[in-house]
Amino acid sequence: MIKARELIWLRWLPFLCVLCGSVYSSKRPNILFIMVDDMGWNDVSYHGSDQIITPNLDTLATQSVILQQYYSEAICTPARTALLTGKYPMRLGMHGMPLYNSEDRGIPITEQLFPEYLKKLGYSTHLVGKWHLGMSRRQFLPLSRGYDSHYGTRGGFVDYYTHHKVEGWPNGRQFFGLDFFDDDIPQNEEDRYIVDALTDRAIKIIQNHNESRPLFLHLAHTAPHAGNEGGLLQPPLFSTVRNRHIAHSDRRLYAEMVTHLDTHIGKVVRALANKGILEDTIIVFVSDNGAPTVGQFNNWGVNLPFRGKKQTPWEGAVRVPAFIWHSSFKPKVWDGLMHITDWMPTLLAAAGGEIGTGIDGVNQWNSICGDGESKRNDVLIAIEDSATNVYAAYRAGDYKIIVGNVSGLSNGYYGSDLLRLKESPPDYFPSLRSSDVAKVFEKLGLQLDYDQVLAMRKASVIRQLDGVRDLIPCEPTPTRGCLYNVRQDPSESHNLWSRGTKIAALLTSRLRALWSMQQRRGPLALDARSDPANFDYTWVPWLNDTMPGDTNNTNSGTNITANNIDAGILENTYLVNKSDLDTRTVASVVGCDRATGFRNLLCLIKTVI
Numbered sequence: 001m002i003k004a005r006e007l008i009w010l011r012w013l014p015f016l017c018v019l020c021g022s023v024y025s026s027k028r029p030n031i032l033f034i035m036v037d038d039m040g041w042n043d044v045s046y047h048g049s050d051q052i053i054t055p056n057l058d059t060l061a062t063q064s065v066i067l068q069q070y071y072s073e074a075i076c077t078p079a080r081t082a083l084l085t086g087k088y089p090m091r092l093g094m095h096g097m098p099l100y101n102s103e104d105r106g107i108p109i110t111e112q113l114f115p116e117y118l119k120k121l122g123y124s125t126h127l128v129g130k131w132h133l134g135m136s137r138r139q140f141l142p143l144s145r146g147y148d149s150h151y152g153t154r155g156g157f158v159d160y161y162t163h164h165k166v167e168g169w170p171n172g173r174q175f176f177g178l179d180f181f182d183d184d185i186p187q188n189e190e191d192r193y194i195v196d197a198l199t200d201r202a203i204k205i206i207q208n209h210n211e212s213r214p215l216f217l218h219l220a221h222t223a224p225h226a227g228n229e230g231g232l233l234q235p236p237l238f239s240t241v242r243n244r245h246i247a248h249s250d251r252r253l254y255a256e257m258v259t260h261l262d263t264h265i266g267k268v269v270r271a272l273a274n275k276g277i278l279e280d281t282i283i284v285f286v287s288d289n290g291a292p293t294v295g296q297f298n299n300w301g302v303n304l305p306f307r308g309k310k311q312t313p314w315e316g317a318v319r320v321p322a323f324i325w326h327s328s329f330k331p332k333v334w335d336g337l338m339h340i341t342d343w344m345p346t347l348l349a350a351a352g353g354e355i356g357t358g359i360d361g362v363n364q365w366n367s368i369c370g371d372g373e374s375k376r377n378d379v380l381i382a383i384e385d386s387a388t389n390v391y392a393a394y395r396a397g398d399y400k401i402i403v404g405n406v407s408g409l410s411n412g413y414y415g416s417d418l419l420r421l422k423e424s425p426p427d428y429f430p431s432l433r434s435s436d437v438a439k440v441f442e443k444l445g446l447q448l449d450y451d452q453v454l455a456m457r458k459a460s461v462i463r464q465l466d467g468v469r470d471l472i473p474c475e476p477t478p479t480r481g482c483l484y485n486v487r488q489d490p491s492e493s494h495n496l497w498s499r500g501t502k503i504a505a506l507l508t509s510r511l512r513a514l515w516s517m518q519q520r521r522g523p524l525a526l527d528a529r530s531d532p533a534n535f536d537y538t539w540v541p542w543l544n545d546t547m548p549g550d551t552n553n554t555n556s557g558t559n560i561t562a563n564n565i566d567a568g569i570l571e572n573t574y575l576v577n578k579s580d581l582d583t584r585t586v587a588s589v590v591g592c593d594r595a596t597g598f599r600n601l602l603c604l605i606k607t608v609i
C-alpha cells in the first residue's frame with residue numbers, strides 16, 4: 001500500500017526531476033524567502049519545546065530540510081547584508097552595530113545584490129517588510145537594488161501599529177516619524193497591525209503574479225523584534241489569546257506575537273496553493289539573528305540551550321531557526337555547516353543561474369537536495385571592532401574560537417525562567433493538524449504522519465548532553481581566547497583553550513587571513529539633517545545620490561580612513577560622531593582600539609597567543 005507521504009511525492013514527481021539533480025531544466029522555481037526578526041532557537045516548537053506552539057511553521061519544517069548547523073549573523077544589518085551580497089559583512093564595512101536611520105551608510109552601490117541576479121534570470125522581485133540596509137540616499141533603497149517593489153519599513157524596527165520609528169541618539173536626542181512605505185509613498189493612513197499589513201501585501205503579490213515569470217517574494221517580517229522603547233512587546237490586540245499556559249507574562253505576550261506570525265505565514269502558504277504555484281515554489285524560513293532575551297530592545301525570546309543573545313559572538317546570537325521546503329524534497333534534518341551567505345549561490349543554482357567567484361557564500365543546493373556533505377568547512381561568525389569591544393569568532397569543523405574582549409556583553413545563559421508553564425500547553429499534533437499549512441497539504445494529498453512528524457521534531461532538537469551551563473564560563477580576554485567543540489558542547493560550557501593549543505593556533509591563523517579582508521565601517525556619524533521633523537515627520541532620504549568613489553559617500557565602494565571621517569565631522573557641525581556620544585566606558589583592548597584591518601588583527605592576536 002502506498003503511504004500518504006509517497007503519494008504526494010508521486011504527485012509532485014515532475015518538480016522533483018526539475019529541481020534536484022539537474023538543478024534546473026525547464027521552469028525556474030518561485031522563491032518565497034521568509035525572514036523573521038530576532039526570533040530565538042527556542043521560540044519555535046519544532047525544536048522540541050511545547051511552550052510556544054508554531055503549527056504552521058512546524059508542519060512546513062517537518063516536511064522540509066531542517067538546517068541544524070545553520071549560522072546567521074549576530075544582528076540585523078550584517079545579516080541582511082550577508083543574505084543579499086553572499087559576502088561576509090566585514091568585507092563591505094557593514095559588520096557590527098546595525099544602521100541608525102540617520103546614518104549615511106548602505107551596502108556599497110558597487111555590489112550586485114541577490115534580487116538583481118534574479119531579475120536577470122527573469123524573476124519578478126518583491127520585498128515586503130524590513131530593509132535596514134541604508135536609507136540616506138535613494139540609491140541605497142530596495143527599488144535601486146533589484147526589487148520591483150517594496151512595501152514596508154526601511155529602518156530597523158517600528159511601532160507595530162503606528163509604524164513610526166523613534167530613534168534615540170546616544171546623547172539623549174530623539175528623532176521620530178513614519179517609516180512605512182509603498183515604494184516611495186508614505187503610508188500615513190495605514191494603521192493595521194504590521195504583521196497583518198505585510199501578510200496582506202504578500203498575498204496580493206501572489207494573487208496578482210503573472211505566471212509567465214518566476215516570482216521572488218522576499219517577506220521580511222519586522223516581528224517579533226521589539227517595538228520602540230516604551231512599547232517593546234506589541235501583541236495583536238483583538239485576537240484570541242492562545243498562550244495562557246505560559247507563566248511569565250512578558251514571555252506570554254511575546255508568544256502571542258510569535259503565534260500570530262505563525263498563523264499569518266500559514267496564510268501566505270495557503271495563497272500560494274490557491275494560486276496553484278505552491279508545488280513549484282521553494283520556501284525558506286529563517287530568523288535573522290538570535291533573540292535579545294535581555295538588555296536593550298529585549299523581546300523575551302529564548303535561545304537556550306545556546307549561550308548568549310543577539311549581538312554577541314556566542315551561538316545564541318547566530319544559531320537560528322532555519323529550514324527550506326520544496327515539494328520535491330525528502331524531509332530530513334541536515335547537519336551540514338551552512339552560513340547565511342550561502343543562500344544567494346544556493347538559490348541561484350536552484351533557479352538555473354550562477355555566480356562568479358569573489359563571494360564568501362557557497363552553493364549548497366546539491367547537498368540540500370540530496371544527502372550530501374556540506375560544501376563549507378568553516379564560518380566566520382563575527383568580527384567586531386566597536387569602540388567598546390574588539391573580538392572575533394570563527395568555526396572550522398566542529399571547533400570554534402572566540403578571541404578578543406567581550407566584557408560588558410551578555411555572555412551568560414538567559415531565559416530558563418521564561419520557559420515555565422502554569423498549565424498544560426495545547427496538544428502538539430492536533431495543533432499541527434488544524435493549521436492552515438496542514439489543511440493545504442491535505443488538499444494536495446499529504447496527510448501529516450504522526451510518527452514522521454515526531455521523528456523529524458526529535459531529530460531537530462539540540463541538547464547539551466551533560467546539561468552543564470553553570471560552570472564559570474570562559475570569557476575571552478586580551479590575554480586568553482576560548483575554544484569549544486560546539487557539536488559536542490553546543491552550550492559552549494567547556495573551554496578547551498588550554499588543552500587544544502594546536503587547534504586554537506590553527507583556527508587563529510585562519511581567522512587572521514579572513515580578518516585581513518576587513519573594510520572599516522563607513523562614516524561613523526549620525527546626521528541631524530535626517531530629522532523626520534524636516535519632512536512632515538517621515539523618514540525619507542535626505543541626501544542626493546552620488547557616484548561610486550565620491551568622497552561624500554564613503555561607503556560606496558571606496559576605502560575610507562579615520563582621517564577623512566574625522567575631517568567630515570569637523571567640517572559639518574550637523575554630523576555627530578557616534579563614539580563621541582557614547583557614554584559607555586571604552587574597554588581596554590591593549591592598545592588595539594585605534595588599529596584597523598590587519599594591524600588590528602596582529603595587535604589582537606599578539607595579546608592572546
Ligand SMILES: [Ca+2]
Pocket residue numbers: 037038075076225288289
Ligand atoms: Ca534582527
